Amino acid sequence: MVSxxxxxxxxxxxxxxxGAVVLTTLERARHLRHDPVVVLGAGECTxxxxxxxxxxxxxxxxxxxxxxxxxxxxxxPAEIDVVEVYDSFTITVLLSLEALGFxxxxxxxxxxxxxxxxxxxxxxxxxxxxxxSYCHPGxxxxxxxxxxxxxxxxxxxxxxVGGAETALCHxxxxxxxxxxxxxxxxxx
Amino acid sequence: MTVxxxxxxxxxxxxxxxxxxxxxxxxxxCGHYQHYPRGICTACVGTVEYVDAAGTGRLYSFxxxxxxxxxxxxxxxxxALVDLDEGPRLLTRIAAAEQGELACDRRVVLAWDPLPDxxxxxxxxxx
Numbered sequence: 001m002v003s004x005x006x007x008x009x010x011x012x013x014x015x016x017x018x019g020a021v022v023l024t025t026l027e028r029a030r031h032l033r034h035d036p037v038v039v040l041g042a043g044e045c046t047x048x049x050x051x052x053x054x055x056x057x058x059x060x061x062x063x064x065x066x067x068x069x070x071x072x073x074x075x076x077p078a079e080i081d082v083v084e085v086y087d088s089f090t091i092t093v094l095l096s097l098e099a100l101g102f103x104x105x106x107x108x109x110x111x112x113x114x115x116x117x118x119x120x121x122x123x124x125x126x127x128x129x130x131x132x133s134y135c136h137p138g139x140x141x142x143x144x145x146x147x148x149x150x151x152x153x154x155x156x157x158x159x160x161v162g163g164a165e166t167a168l169c170h171x172x173x174x175x176x177x178x179x180x181x182x183x184x185x186x187x188x
Numbered sequence: 189m190t191v192x193x194x195x196x197x198x199x200x201x202x203x204x205x206x207x208x209x210x211x212x213x214x215x216x217x218c219g220h221y222q223h224y225p226r227g228i229c230t231a232c233v234g235t236v237e238y239v240d241a242a243g244t245g246r247l248y249s250f251x252x253x254x255x256x257x258x259x260x261x262x263x264x265x266x267x268a269l270v271d272l273d274e275g276p277r278l279l280t281r282i283a284a285a286e287q288g289e290l291a292c293d294r295r296v297v298l299a300w301d302p303l304p305d306x307x308x309x310x311x312x313x314x315x
Contacts, residue, residue, distance in 0.1 A: 003267075004252040051269065052224070052279040057249055 009132075010090040017137030019146050026187065037149045040075065040166070040183040043068025048177045058106075061179035062099035062170060069181035070101075075166065077101045080183070082151045082167040083123070084144040087130040096170050097125075100181065124161040127151060141171030145182065152186050191303065197227040200238055205308045208300050210241040212274055223276035243298030244315070245272040250282060250290055270296055270312050281311045289314055 001007055029036035045061035045068070048054045070076055077100060085096045094108030102123075103111035117125035126132075128147040131140045148167035150156050167184045194202040201224070204211045213222045217234030229236055250268040266282040282290065283299050296312040303309065 001252075001254040003254065006251075050279070052277055054269070054277075057269075 006089055006091070012088055012131040012136035012140070013134065015135040015137055017135050017143070018139075019142035021142060021145050021149075030187070035153050036187045037152045038185050038187055040185045041069045041071070041073030042180070042182045043070075043072065044178075044180045046174065046178045049174070051175050054175075054177065057176075058095065058098075060095050060099050060172070060176055062096050062172070062181065065179040065181040066100040066170070069168075069183050073183040073185075075183060077168075080166050080168045081124065081164040082127060082148060082161050083125045084128075084148045084167060084169045085126060085130075086141055086144060086170055086172040087126055087132050088136065088140070088172065090132065092172055092176065093126070093130075095176070096172065100168065100170060119159055124151075124164070127156065127159050127161060141169070141173075141180070144169040144171060145184075148184050152184060191307075191309070198225050201225045202307055204238070204240075205300070205310070206306050208308060210243060210298055210310045211238045212241050212272070212276060213237070214239045221272075221275045223272070223278060241272055241274055241298070245270045245278075245296055245312070247282070247290070247292055247294045247296050247312075247314075248277060249292055252290070266290065268296075268312065278310070281309075283311045283313055 002011055026036055026038060043065040045064035047061040083102065085093050087093045097103055097111060098105050098108045112123070112125075115121050116123040119127075128143060131143070148169050151161055151164045152167055154160060154164075165186045169182045169184065171180045172178065201211055213225055213236040214220070215229035215232060215234045215236055218229065218232045220229055220231035222230055222236070227236065228234075248269040248271045250266055252264050252266050254264050256263045268280055268282045270278045270280050272278060281301070282296065283301065295315045297315040299311050299313045300308040301311045
């Protein structure tokens with residue numbers, strides 16, 4: 001037990017690491033060597049600056065950041081092919097999936113029952129394995145973006161989600177208090 | 189245990205702990221209660237006065253920490269969010285609790301964890 005109810009395997013392994021994302025216009029990107037991936041929508045929300053200021057532990061700022069991103073992209077959760085959610089702790093994933101509208105509040109654990117998030121399991125989630133499987137360099141969110149881009153480019157070989165055309169990335173910062181949602185898609 | 193130094197906004201709060209009083213800020217204009225001290229009403233930007241908290245509240249959430257975050261910090265200890273009956277939510281600790289007794293929504297009452305210089309930190313016990 002680390003901090004109840006979280007055991008060791010509910011927490012990411014702290015590691016070194018890094019990543020980068022190149023942003024440019026779609027017009028410019030179409031002349032580059034790799035297939036472009038399009039930012040369809042994005043949203044941010046910060047709910048508090050300290051643990052004492054958290055208005056509701058069970059409804060995170062992902063509710064609002066997700067609403068803004070989905071609204072900008074004119075998409076809904078049912079239209080997302082790949083979901084890349086920050087997973088500092090197991091509870092982070094459940095709260096985020098609920099807040100982003102993939103399931104109802106309080107239903108996150110049941111939603112993932114039956115190994116639905118495993119490869120080929122019907123709900124492609126954290127397809128790199130997520131930080132819980134291998135790392136946390138402090139800014140894990142960039143790995144969510146990199147994995148989503150690779151999925152949309154069809155570069156993922158054994159773990160490739162077939163026919164993936166849309167992806168959601170959700171990053172969480174602060175003390176579960178700062179949220180950013182990005183929706184990505186293939187270039188049509 | 190080290191605590192941050194008091195400044196002009198927090199000095200009154202710290203001094204009250206010498207008398208084992210937990211003080212809240214209440215807005216003279218809109219009546220809004222807040223904690224920790226900010227010196228100005230976070231609801232309406234009005235001026236604030238200090239009032240003593242009743243020292244009773246409800247356990248909103250908690251965790252029992254089993255891994256020491258730093259050398260010299262003894263575990264286990266309970267980190268808690270307590271909703272005071274006046275409204276403000278405190279990040280605090282639950283003192284001397286049997287782990288099986290802890291549950292969200294349980295009533296709690298103010299206790300004090302003394303500091304070497306006569307001041308004290310507000311903690312809570314199950315009531």
